[in-house]
Structure formats: C-alpha cells, structure tokens
Amino acid sequence: MRLLVPLEPRPSAPLARANPLAKLGATLVLLVALFASLDGVTATVILAALVALIPASGLAALALVRRSWLIGLTAISIGVANVLFAPAQAGATIVELGPLRIGSETLLDGAGLSVRLLAVGLAGILATATSQPTDIADALIQQLRVSPRFAVGALAAIRLLPALARDWQTAALARRARGVDAGRSPLGAMRLFAGLLLSLLVGSVRRATRLSLAMQARGLGARECRTVARVQRMRPGDWAWIAGALVLATGAVAASLAIGTWRPLLG
Numbered sequence: 001m002r003l004l005v006p007l008e009p010r011p012s013a014p015l016a017r018a019n020p021l022a023k024l025g026a027t028l029v030l031l032v033a034l035f036a037s038l039d040g041v042t043a044t045v046i047l048a049a050l051v052a053l054i055p056a057s058g059l060a061a062l063a064l065v066r067r068s069w070l071i072g073l074t075a076i077s078i079g080v081a082n083v084l085f086a087p088a089q090a091g092a093t094i095v096e097l098g099p100l101r102i103g104s105e106t107l108l109d110g111a112g113l114s115v116r117l118l119a120v121g122l123a124g125i126l127a128t129a130t131s132q133p134t135d136i137a138d139a140l141i142q143q144l145r146v147s148p149r150f151a152v153g154a155l156a157a158i159r160l161l162p163a164l165a166r167d168w169q170t171a172a173l174a175r176r177a178r179g180v181d182a183g184r185s186p187l188g189a190m191r192l193f194a195g196l197l198l199s200l201l202v203g204s205v206r207r208a209t210r211l212s213l214a215m216q217a218r219g220l221g222a223r224e225c226r227t228v229a230r231v232q233r234m235r236p237g238d239w240a241w242i243a244g245a246l247v248l249a250t251g252a253v254a255a256s257l258a259i260g261t262w263r264p265l266l267g
Helices: 020-036 040-057 061-084 104-129 133-142 148-159 161-177 186-217 236-259
Strands: 093-097 100-103
Touching (some): 020 104, 020 133, 040 061, 040 104, 133 148, 148 161
Antiparallel strands (some): 093 100
C-alpha cells in the first residue's frame, strides 16, 4: 500500500515552488480540454507535454511510475474493455478470431480513451504530488475564500493517507504472522483482500471520528474570522502556469482540427 504514501518532490523544482491554486487551475484547464474531446490526438499531445514536464516537477520518474502503475493499468483496462464490448465494431477489421472482431475505428477510440485517462491521471498527480497539504489548505482559504472547516478537513484527509498505508501493512503482517495465507488460490486472495479492505475502512471511520471530535474540541469553526500563519500569493510565475496550460490545451485542439480527427463531446 505504498500507493497511499505521498511522493516527495524536490523543493527547488519549478513546479514544486508554484502556488498550489495555480497548479490546480492549470489542471482544470487541461481537464476541460480532455473531457471536451473524444479523439486521441488531443489527449496524446497533452500527455506528451505532461511527460516532458516531469523533470520540472521535482519528482523522480521511477518513483512516479512505481506509485502510479495502478492508474495506468486501470486506464488501459478501461480502453480494452470498451474495444472488446463495443456495441458495434466500426472500420476495417483489424483482428478476427472466431466471434471476436475488432474494427480499426473502434480500436482507435479505445486507445484514445486510454490515453485520455492517462493524461487525466498524470495531470492530477503532478498538481497534487508537488504541493504540500498545508499549502493547499492555505491557498484554498486565502485565494478561493473557502470555509476553513472545509480546507482543514481536506488537509486532515490528505495527512491521513500515510496512516492508512501503515494500517494496511500492519494488518497484512498480522495476518501473515497468524498463518493466514491464500496460497495460490485467486478466490482466496480476493477474500483476504476484501477482509483487509474492510478492516481498513472500519479503522478509518474510527480515526476520522476521533479526529473530528478533537478538531471540534479545539474550536475549529467556532468563529467566522480565522487568521493564517502562512501567506500564499499568486505571483506572475503562477499565472504563467495557467496560461501555459491554456496554450497547451488550445494547441492540442488545434492539432486535432488540423489533422481532421477532432470530435467534440457535444456535437
């Protein structure tokens, strides 16, 4: 469950120094472009640009792959499922094995969906993994003027992710010490996984209840006015990230239009 342990970027990296709200705004611009288009060219251009941005994020590429492999596997699985279980196979036949037939257009649509989901996942990871949770909460309060109860609640939720990973590892080691093992049975492995997941859920609810009582006891939300210890400002460089995302989204759509593959979600 190291997937729940936050990545630690290099503090001096350009993306790590940016305002968290600027990174979230840039991600939102890219998500609009990704969800508004159904073609694979737009998603491919954006994904390529995000991959090229990894060195500027301060995240180790190998660690990023190790932590996000589940997102990649899910994106590819969804694309494959959409190809295999499509209502009708469009285009020239690429694969034909008995009753199985895969058309070229359906295959391209499935590949485009996988690339789009990969781009969405990578954009979200780069925006959140390069931001400190306290900075995100401060930016939400100072720039977006959200309720401190919501911002501090989101901060507490992010801070609990490493605790969830430790609880999962502790429960797995405890079961192993008791000799509980699925062996080579896939059904047994699924049953053990479901049991671990249930125990993690119960423990998370109990911890969240205790944390909520502790925060209320300390007076969180008792008064409307609340001071902030860390000042967050939107600097020109922060606005440049949002402008760069807008240029990237516009260029990706323009490239799709030039090639002739643009397919809007509505229309």
